[in-house]
Structures are given as structure tokens and as C-alpha cells.
Amino acid sequence: MQMETMIGVIGGSGLYDIAGLEGASWVKVKTPWGAPSDQILVGRLDGVPMAFLPRHGRGHRLSPSDVPYRANIDALKRLGCTDVISVSACGSLRADYVPGDFVIVDQFIDRTFAREKSFFGAGCVAHVSVADPTCPRLGAACAQAISGVTVHIGGTYLAMEGPQFSTRAESQMYRAWGADVIGMTNMPEAKLAREAELCYASVVMVTDFDCWHESHGAVDVAQVIATLTTNSGHAKSMIARLPALLGASRAPCPHGCDRALDHAIMTAPTARDPDLLAKLDAIAGRVL
Numbered sequence: 421m422q423m424e425t426m427i428g429v430i431g432g433s434g435l436y437d438i439a440g441l442e443g444a445s446w447v448k449v450k451t452p453w454g455a456p457s458d459q460i461l462v463g464r465l466d467g468v469p470m471a472f473l474p475r476h477g478r479g480h481r482l483s484p485s486d487v488p489y490r491a492n493i494d495a496l497k498r499l500g501c502t503d504v505i506s507v508s509a510c511g512s513l514r515a516d517y518v519p520g521d522f523v524i525v526d527q528f529i530d531r532t533f534a535r536e537k538s539f540f541g542a543g544c545v546a547h548v549s550v551a552d553p554t555c556p557r558l559g560a561a562c563a564q565a566i567s568g569v570t571v572h573i574g575g576t577y578l579a580m581e582g583p584q585f586s587t588r589a590e591s592q593m594y595r596a597w598g599a600d601v602i603g604m605t606n607m608p609e610a611k612l613a614r615e616a617e618l619c620y621a622s623v624v625m626v627t628d629f630d631c632w633h634e635s636h637g638a639v640d641v642a643q644v645i646a647t648l649t650t651n652s653g654h655a656k657s658m659i660a661r662l663p664a665l666l667g668a669s670r671a672p673c674p675h676g677c678d679r680a681l682d683h684a685i686m687t688a689p690t691a692r693d694p695d696l697l698a699k700l701d702a703i704a705g706r707v708l
């Protein structure tokens with residue numbers, strides 16, 4: 421069964437707007453989980469519908485802990501998105517991932533603790549698999565869409581709570597754990613995208629070496645912004661190329677992202693909370 425592709429893009433630090441969408445307008449989307457980070461820019465690129473949401477809001481109003489992750493994912497799903505590309509800044513935890521490089525993240529270590537992490541809970545309990553938390557098909561398309569810059573395919577993203585950057589001891593520990601890059605925002609975003617049965621790819625731009633590297637000073641915002649200013653054009657070019665690569669219609673995801681809830685809900689139909697079920701209309705309506 422073919423369905424229409426709609427690409428959702430969540431823009432991180434340094435990416436608050438995109439140009440070139442045909443018929444573009446900023447739309448306010450209401451969700452049962454509160455307001456998304458901002459209005460969502462909706463239009464078409466190469467005939468493919470696209471929705472762009474600045475994760476921290478225009479003007480970067482929201483800190484990583486305050487981003488309304490559930491509302492953001494619900495809003496994109498509600499608009500009809502099938503595929504979500506997350507674009508973020510990150511620190512590098514490896515000598516060979518240098519500022520300016522892009523990484524297609526495929527694993528996460530979730531160290532966040534002050535965020536709502538699931539759409540499900542009392543009255544409708546569900547457990548989805550996040551063993552492979554990103555969509556390989558979508559990640560490959562992103563890699564293909566990036567040009568003019570080094571792209572590393574695969575990497576483990578350590579999601580920290582923030583907003584402070586890591587201590588040197590933490591940074592060394594995350595390296596010892598095998599994490600490749602560090603950021604503050606991809607969790608619970610990736611987990612929620614899986615619950616929402618959305619294909620999700622995370623594209624991160626390395627902006628600094630965090631604080632572990634002996635020959636680089638500790639990270640500060642000025643460094644991050646300087647690298648982002650030089651590199652956000654590559655992210656925008658990637659977004660512009662994606663519709664042609666993904667196409668206007670798509671088959672079911674070969675990795676099953678769009679069927680993640682098939683066997684996930686534990687709560688017996690008779691024990692489900694009607695209020696929670698109503699909130700889950702967009703996220704889980706397919707299986708409820």
C-alpha cells in the first residue's frame with residue numbers, strides 16, 4: 421500500500437526557519453499535550469508536503485528541558501508527517517569527528533531525567549522497541565542529501581539533561597561508554613517519534629569537542645554559534661534535496677517504524693482510560 425510522503429523537519433540550534441517552501445505559511449497546531457515549541461511552517465518542496473518546526477522556538481526561547489517534545493511530535497503526526505528529520509548541534513566525543521562534520525546518528529544513550537518520555541501511561545500502557553531507534557532508510561536518504569562536508573554514517577548520541585555543558589569527568593566517562601557525540605535534545609524526541617510510528621532520522625552537526633580534548637578548551641556558546649553560522653547552509657541544502665530523494669509517495673517502512681505499535685499496547689481494552697485514549701487520537705488511533 422502506497423501513501424503520501426510528508427516530511428517533518430525539527431530544526432535545532434541555529435536553524436529556526438527554512439526558505440523555498442511553496443505556498444508556505446506558519447500554522448498554529450493544537451495538541452492534547454500542550455502547545456508545540458512554535459507555529460509550524462507548512463508548504464511544499466518539489467511537490468512533496470513539508471512541515472518545519474524550530475525545536476527551541478523562533479528566537480531560541482526554550483531550553484532543552486523545556487522543549488515540549490510530546491506536543492512537537494504529536495503536532496507533526498497530526499499534520500500528516502510520515503518522516504521526521506531531526507537536525508541538531510552536538511559536541512564531539514572523538515578525535516576524528518571534528519567541528520563542521522555531520523553525523524547520521526543511529527544509537528542513543530538517554531541520560532535525560534526531567535522530561536515527559538512517553539505518550540502512554542496509566543490507563544493505556546505501551547512498550548515499543550527502541551533497539552534501533554532511528555530509521556535506516558531515512559538516515560541513508562539524509563546522508564545522500566548532504567554534500568560539501570564530511571558525513572559519518574552511524575554514531576551514538578549521549579543525550580544529557582543540561583542546560584550546563586558536561587563536567588570534564590562526565591565527558592571522559594561518556595567517551596569510555598562509547599558515545600560519539602553529545603547533545604541535549606534528541607531524547608525523548610526519538611523515543612516519542614517511535615511511539616508515534618514516525619520514521620525518524622537524526623542529523624547532527626559537530627560544533628565543538630565538548631571539554632575532554634587536551635588541546636581544545638572547554639566548549640562555550642560562542643564556539644557553537646561560530647561553527648553553526650558556517651555550517652547551517654549545509655543543513656539547509658540537505659533539507660532542500662530530501663523531497664526529490666524520498667519521493668511523493670512511499671511504501672510501508674521496510675524497517676517497521678510505521679507499525680511500531682502493532683504489539684505494544686498492554687492494557688486490556690476494558691481497562692483503558694477513555695480520557696487518555698482521546699489524547700492518543702493522532703499518535704495511536706491506527707491501533708486503538
Ligand SMILES: CSC[C@H]1O[C@H](OP(=O)(O)O)[C@H](O)[C@@H]1O
Binds near residue numbers: 603605
Ligand atoms: C547552543 S549549544 C546547546 C544546545 O544546542 C543543541 O541544541 P539542538 O540539539 O536543539 O541543536 C544542544 O542540544 C543544546 O540544546
Ligand SMILES: Nc1ncnc2[nH]cnc12
Binds near residue numbers: 580586628631639644
Ligand atoms: N558539547 C556539547 N554538549 C552538549 N550539547 C551540545 N550542543 C553542542 N555542543 C554541545
